Amino acid sequence: MAMNGKGEELDASKLKVLEFDGIVVGGGGSGLMASLQLAQSGFKTAVVSKVFPTRSHTVSAQGGITCAIQSADPDDDWRWHMYDTVKGSDFIGDQDSIEYMCQEGPKAVFELEHMGLPFSRTEEGKIYQRAFGGQSKDYGKGGQAERTCAAADRTGHALLHTLYQANLKAGTNFLSEWFAVDLVKNGDNQVVGVIAFEIETGEPYFLKSKATVLATGGAGRIYQTTSNAMINTGDGTGMVLRAGFPVQDMEMWQFHPTGIYGHGTLVTEGCRGEGGYLVNKDGERFMERYAPNYKDLASRDVVARSMMLEILEGRGCGPDADHVYLKLDHLGPEIVHKRLPGITELSKTFAHVDPVEHPIPVVPTCHYAMGGIPTNVHGQVLTQATDGTDNVVHGLYAAGEAACVSVHGGNRLGGNSLLDLIVFGRSAGLHIENALKDGITLSKATNDDIDQALVNLNRVNISSTGEDVANVKSELQKNMQLNFGVFRTGDLMEKGLVELENIREKTQNIHLTDKSSRFNTARVEALELLNLIEVAQATAVCANERKESRGAHARDDFQERDDDNWLKHSIYFADTKEVTKRDVNFRPKTVQAFQPIVRSY
Amino acid sequence: MDAIASKSISSINLSIYRYDPDSGKKPYMQDLSIDIPEGQDIMVLDLLNMAKEQDPSISFRRSCGEGVCGSDGMNINGKNGLGCITPLSEALKGNKIVLRPLPGLPVIKDLIVDMKQFVDQYKKIKPYLINDEEKPEREIKQTVEEREKLDGLYECIMCGCCSTACPSFWWNPDKFLGPAALLQAHRFISDSRDTATDERLDQLEDAFSVFKCHGIMNCVSVCPKGLNPTKAINEIKKKLVKRAL
Numbered sequence: 001m002a003m004n005g006k007g008e009e010l011d012a013s014k015l016k017v018l019e020f021d022g023i024v025v026g027g028g029g030s031g032l033m034a035s036l037q038l039a040q041s042g043f044k045t046a047v048v049s050k051v052f053p054t055r056s057h058t059v060s061a062q063g064g065i066t067c068a069i070q071s072a073d074p075d076d077d078w079r080w081h082m083y084d085t086v087k088g089s090d091f092i093g094d095q096d097s098i099e100y101m102c103q104e105g106p107k108a109v110f111e112l113e114h115m116g117l118p119f120s121r122t123e124e125g126k127i128y129q130r131a132f133g134g135q136s137k138d139y140g141k142g143g144q145a146e147r148t149c150a151a152a153d154r155t156g157h158a159l160l161h162t163l164y165q166a167n168l169k170a171g172t173n174f175l176s177e178w179f180a181v182d183l184v185k186n187g188d189n190q191v192v193g194v195i196a197f198e199i200e201t202g203e204p205y206f207l208k209s210k211a212t213v214l215a216t217g218g219a220g221r222i223y224q225t226t227s228n229a230m231i232n233t234g235d236g237t238g239m240v241l242r243a244g245f246p247v248q249d250m251e252m253w254q255f256h257p258t259g260i261y262g263h264g265t266l267v268t269e270g271c272r273g274e275g276g277y278l279v280n281k282d283g284e285r286f287m288e289r290y291a292p293n294y295k296d297l298a299s300r301d302v303v304a305r306s307m308m309l310e311i312l313e314g315r316g317c318g319p320d321a322d323h324v325y326l327k328l329d330h331l332g333p334e335i336v337h338k339r340l341p342g343i344t345e346l347s348k349t350f351a352h353v354d355p356v357e358h359p360i361p362v363v364p365t366c367h368y369a370m371g372g373i374p375t376n377v378h379g380q381v382l383t384q385a386t387d388g389t390d391n392v393v394h395g396l397y398a399a400g401e402a403a404c405v406s407v408h409g410g411n412r413l414g415g416n417s418l419l420d421l422i423v424f425g426r427s428a429g430l431h432i433e434n435a436l437k438d439g440i441t442l443s444k445a446t447n448d449d450i451d452q453a454l455v456n457l458n459r460v461n462i463s464s465t466g467e468d469v470a471n472v473k474s475e476l477q478k479n480m481q482l483n484f485g486v487f488r489t490g491d492l493m494e495k496g497l498v499e500l501e502n503i504r505e506k507t508q509n510i511h512l513t514d515k516s517s518r519f520n521t522a523r524v525e526a527l528e529l530l531n532l533i534e535v536a537q538a539t540a541v542c543a544n545e546r547k548e549s550r551g552a553h554a555r556d557d558f559q560e561r562d563d564d565n566w567l568k569h570s571i572y573f574a575d576t577k578e579v580t581k582r583d584v585n586f587r588p589k590t591v592q593a594f595q596p597i598v599r600s601y
Numbered sequence: 602m603d604a605i606a607s608k609s610i611s612s613i614n615l616s617i618y619r620y621d622p623d624s625g626k627k628p629y630m631q632d633l634s635i636d637i638p639e640g641q642d643i644m645v646l647d648l649l650n651m652a653k654e655q656d657p658s659i660s661f662r663r664s665c666g667e668g669v670c671g672s673d674g675m676n677i678n679g680k681n682g683l684g685c686i687t688p689l690s691e692a693l694k695g696n697k698i699v700l701r702p703l704p705g706l707p708v709i710k711d712l713i714v715d716m717k718q719f720v721d722q723y724k725k726i727k728p729y730l731i732n733d734e735e736k737p738e739r740e741i742k743q744t745v746e747e748r749e750k751l752d753g754l755y756e757c758i759m760c761g762c763c764s765t766a767c768p769s770f771w772w773n774p775d776k777f778l779g780p781a782a783l784l785q786a787h788r789f790i791s792d793s794r795d796t797a798t799d800e801r802l803d804q805l806e807d808a809f810s811v812f813k814c815h816g817i818m819n820c821v822s823v824c825p826k827g828l829n830p831t832k833a834i835n836e837i838k839k840k841l842v843k844r845a846l
Contacts, residue, residue, distance in 0.1 A: 051662070052716070054759055055670040069739070113740040116730030116792065118748065118755045125742035151755075157669060158755060165729040200709055229665040265667045346667060349686050352642075470654045514658040518623050519710040522657040 002202040002517035009458045012447035015195070015206045019442075020046045020173075022432050023209040025180045025194060025236060027053030029061075029156070029418065030400025030425035031215030032163035032172075034379070037429025039170040043436055046173040048180050048196055048207065050231060050524065053164050057217050057229040058421065061156025062268035062342060063132060064148035065422070066415030067105040071122060072129035072146040073137070078102040079591055081147060083139045085416060088299045089370075089409025090551035090561065091596040092249070092569060094585035097405045100377045101416075101423045103590070108422045109149055117162040119151050120339075130339075131273040132414040134299035134601070144297060146273075148415040153268050153342040159418060175207075179524055180235065182453040183212070183243045183396070189383075190443040191243070191395035195453045199524060202517030204457070206450055210442050211395055211432040214240065214373060214381075215425065218401040219535040220253075221528075223366035224481040227259055227266040236402040238531025240373050241538065241574035242456070245383045245393055248404040248569050248582065249371035250535070251543035251553050254412055255486050257303040259365025261323040263350045266367065267343045267360060269414040272296040274339050276328040278307065279359065280315040286324075291601040298601035301411040301552045304364040308486050311363075318361060325359035332356075364486055369535075370412050370552065371542075372404035374571070374582070379403065379428025384571050384582060395443060397432065399424045406569065406584075410551020459508075460526045466511035469526045476503050476529075480536055484543055489556040493544040500533075500540050507533045534574060542570045545579040563596050612636050613689065615652055617659060618701040621710050628708070630699075631656075637689070645677055645692055646684035649700070649712075661712040668825060671758035674765070675712050676701040681762040681823040703765040705774065718774045719761050719781065726778060726786040726804070731797035747793040754788035754833060756826050757781060763820035763830055769813045777813035778805075780820035780830030787833035790840070802841055811837050 003010070022038045024031045027049030038045040047053065068078040082102040086093055113119060113127065120128035127149050135145040151158035167174075180196040184206065193208040219234025220226035237247055257278070258267045272278075277296040280286050290306040291298035298306075307324050316322050328336055328343075333356045336344060340355070347355045374382045374390075379397040382390045399405075400421045407420055483496025507529055514522040548562035549555050568581040586593040613635045620628035635651050637643055646663055653659045661684070662672040668686035675684055677692045678699055692698055706714035732741070764770045764779035778786070786805065789795050805811045811834060820830040 051664055051670075051672065052720075052759075055662075055664045055672045057665065057670075059670050059758075060665050060667065071740075110738070110740055114730075114732070114736050116789075116794065118751045118792075119740070121743050121745050121748045123745060125744050125747075127740050154669075154756065157758070161755075168724060169727075169729045229670065231664045342669075349668065349688075469657070516621060516623060516658065518621055519660050519713050520658075521653075521660045525657075 003197065003204060003461055004202065004515060004517045009462060010204055010454050012206070012450035015204050015450070017206045017208060019208045020044050021209065021436055022211045022213065023048055023193065023207050024213040024215055026056070026215035026217060026400070026402070027051070027174070028056035028215060028217050028400060029058035029159060029163060029421035031213065032160070032167055033422050033425025034213050034215060034399055034429040035172045036163065036167050036170055037426055038433060039167060039172040041433045043433065046175050046207070047167070048175045048178045048194070050177065050179045050199065052176045053174065054160055056160060057232055058156045058160040060229065060266070061159070061418055062153045062266065063270035063273065064130065064150035064155045064415050065109055065418040066132060066135070066148045066413065067109045067419055068102065068147060069106045069109055069127060069129070069149060071126040076137070076145065076147060078105065080137055080139060080145065082591070083594055084134055084136055085407065085413055086594045087140065087599060088134045088411055088413040090411055090599055091409065091567060092406070092550065092584050093409030094406040095588040095593050096585045097377050097407045099588035099591065101407050101419060104423050105419050108426055112159065112162060112422065115162050115166045117151065117158050119149060130270055131297060133269050133272070133297045133303065134294070134413045144294070148270070148273065150270065153270055153340045156418065179527065180239070181457050181527060183239050184445050184450055184453045185243050186443055186445045186449050188443070189393065191393060192443050192445040192449070195450070195457065200519055202520060208442060210436060210440055211397060213379065213397040213399060213428055213432070214402050215398070215400050216402045218369045219532065220366045220369070222477065222480045222532050222536040222539065224477040225259065225264045226366040227256055227264055228366070233528035233531050234535035235528065235531045236398060237372060238534040240381070241534040244573070244575060245381060246374065246571045246573045247372060247538050248374040248571055249406065249542070250538040250572055251546050251570060252370035252410050252551055253366055253539065254300055254368040254370060254552050255304045255364040256367035257300055257307055257364055258326050258362040260346065260350045261361035261363045264365040265346055265350050266365065267326065267346060267362065269300070271326060271328055271340060271343060274335055275331050276326055279325050279327055280310045281317045281321065282315060286310050294601040299411055299413060302601055304486055305554055307364055323361045323363040326362045327359045328355040329357055329359065368412055368417060369401055370404070370408040370410065372402050373398040375403045375405045377405060377427060378431035379405070379424055380431065384580060388580070397428045399428045410553060456527070456530055460510065460512050460523065461515065463511045466509040467506040469510050469522070469529055472503060472506045472510060473529050473532065476532060476536055479503065480539070484540055487554050487556055488543055490544065493540065497540050497544060500537050504533050504537065537577065538572045538574070541577055542572050542579055546570055567596060611639050612696065613648060613693070614697045615648060616697070616699045617652065617711070619711055620708050642688045642690045644685055645687045645689065645698070645700070646673055648689065648698070649684055660710045669758060671760035674703050674760035674762045676703060681766045683760060683762070683825045686825060703761055705765045705771040716761060719764055719779070722778045722782040723759065723785060726782050727801070728785045728789065730789065730792060730795050732794055733796055741794045743793050750791045751788060753828055754784055754791060756828060757784055758826060760825065762823045762825060766819040766823045768817060769815060773809060773813055776809035778810050780834065783811060783814070783837060784828065784830045784833045787837055790837065802844060805837060806841055811841065
């Protein structure tokens with residue numbers, strides 16, 4: 001029975017049921033890596049994606065995958081990459097996870113190459129690697145490294161298409177253009193699958209599964225200006241919070257230095273890796289002042305803040321002095337066209353500028369969630385008991401930007417997101433594969449459990465009056481932009497939190513005017529708004545609670561890092577709207593842990 | 602930007618194809634008047650988003666908003682293109698803009714077409730690297746020149762603008778593979794790492810799969826990524842003919 005405008009409420013008896021060994025919600029890089037692992041092992045696997053998989057946001061990644069594959073430098077070492085990543089995270093990245101990622105990375109990158117990913121090449125026929133921000137040799141002592149594996153400036157596109165193709169070969173089932181609404185959880189806190197509907201028909205289903213992977217990506221759409229796709233609405237994060245499980249480090253949002261002014265679309269850090277640099281209105285290469293050693297290749301939080309300071313101190317460019325310039329014209333047409341062809345296109349389209357001739361106007365733009373659903377290195381979702389211990393949530397996994405295995409901590413290094421996707425998508429897949437081989441069984445859910453997961457969908461479907469979805473979304477985005485941006489301060493955040501409570505009230509009272517069954521994108525957008533508010537509130541509460549400046553979280557009222565109190569993850573539950581702390585992992589298996597030092601570039 | 606600013610158009614007449622098969626109504630064109638911010642050259646997708654605020658029931662696909670994901674292929678004033686990277690200054694005729702779904706495919710609703718035929722043809726060409734040799738521990742080596750052969754082929758975003766602008770595909774969507782799938786076929790034929798060139802060519806050697814391309818080149822003129830499927834198709838044809846001689 002398709003959902004329609006007759007105001008009928010759905011219950012467990014009205015749902016069609018499909019059963020799988022594993023379902024993966026999300027068809028981006030991490031989801032397709034997990035599904036590939038499962039499908040290749042012969043398990044009945046489905047990818048549930050609200051868009052056709054190659055429309056997922058991984059496709060927009062430009063610069064590359066950072067990984068010590070020893071192509072540009074035969075002496076490169078994954079431990080140096082680990083050091084950079086720990087330092088980049090401002091020391092709240094979990095060192096067991098970072099170790100796993102940096103060590104396993106090369107295997108995963110070569111696997112992708114064998115699948116056909118069209119990497120750019122060196123003269124010796126090896127994978128091309130370029131310099132990116134925050135990369136060093138010899139634990140910060142050997143100068144700039146070149147560690148980011150690239151397919152021109154379209155690495156994400158090349159990666160996502162390659163993975164989709166490999167999944168076709170492996171026989172993965174695709175439930176393309178299906179929207180997952182909520183997790184089905186039983187009385188023992190086990191996850192048994194999801195409620196989803198086929199967008200084309202409006203037909204609702206209970207997708208039952210022994211293992212559910214949330215690979216739903218980011219939620220940059222909580223901000224007004226973002227590089228994120230319109231689909232990045234934190235759907236998995238919303239589902240987890242509604243199911244009573246926590247999220248971690250949600251205050252940590254990366255603002256990417258080079259969003260195209262006025263639009264938010266990104267130009268890759270690879271521009272600076274190839275020799276481009278930022279200038280203020282006086283034509284000064286200002287990063288030399290803020291980061292004398294790394295200059296324009298300091299880590300992203302540092303560069304974004306420096307840009308904002310230039311603008312706030314009146315040295316911005318343009319009639320409103322509200323952006324700076326990214327200069328590439330000195331590189332010459334050959335480098336720009338060969339290494340940065342996509343950037344040239346984007347710059348012409350959105351900034352009306354040919355970067356070979358003129359600098360690109362740029363301003364920091366919301367780009368990436370370092371926080372998310374807490375997991376261990378196997379992708380198993382963790383919840384926190386009242387005494388502070390970690391418990392695995394049975395049947396639930398998360399990977400990629402939606403997850404927080406915490407390899408990025410307070411600030412992600414460029415090129416580490418694609419590595420995170422493939423390494424932890426794969427590790428989640430591997431863990432599920434082993435669990436299935438060990439014979440895990442399907443947990444049971446009662447009709448009440450299923451009905452519980454239908455509450456939101458029903459509320460939206462039967463709404464007859466109330467708030468306009470687009471208006472409420474716009475209010476939410478403005479509030480986050482204004483009060484929880486690059487620089488934060490207690491007064492503004494307090495104000496923002498009050499405002500968010502009002503906005504939440506409105507989201508509980510939204511009116512879906514179009515109740516039709518078929519490809520009803522208004523229904524999808526209404527449900528996405530319910531996820532955005534969960535993410536926004538988690539972000540806001542955690543940001544206000546973390547009374548220090550660390551990584552991307554920069555407070556005017558607490559300008560120093562406070563290792564005594566905040567060398568910790570923040571954990572947030574939606575029902576209490578309270579923040580607890582969780583220890584950062586300082587126990588890597590094969591190397592000595594890196595202890596916190598003053599972070600300078 | 603300047604084209605709009607100088608004309609100082611502030612109101613656009615938007616005409617959108619509307620169809621919901623469930624409604625029992627025939628397809629119709631809905632006319633909307635949309636005020637746009639002055640002096641700014643917004644994209645067609647921005648205009649559509651504004652239209653959706655007026656009427657939330659208008660349906661279209663969109664995702665990245667920067668011409669990389671391929672969601673929002675549509676027919677804009679008679680020409681296929683991506684809504685998100687087509688500026689109004691380029692698309693407008695006077696102050697009018699007509700948006701229709703990509704032609705030739707079944708319409709699911711409004712601007713949303715059923716891409717099944719398109720994807721099925723893509724799947725037919727085995728769009729993945731085939732290499733049965735033992736894999737090295739590191740990457741399979743490829744020279745800069747070998748890799749350059751993939752440029753202009755791997756960048757396809759599967760938006761469907763090309764195949765749905767192709768009269769040969771309209772006539773034989775099940776037998777003619779269409780420009781998008783053939784571009785992909787050539788991407789794998791051209792890859793020095795792929796060991797299945799002969800099998801790939803065998804599969805294309807019939808009267809329809811490739812040879813129904815008559816070089817009309819609509820695909821080239823509409824490709825939002827500036828790719829050249831006709832050239833790729835000609836390369837395949839040449840290889841097939843050379844093999845037959």
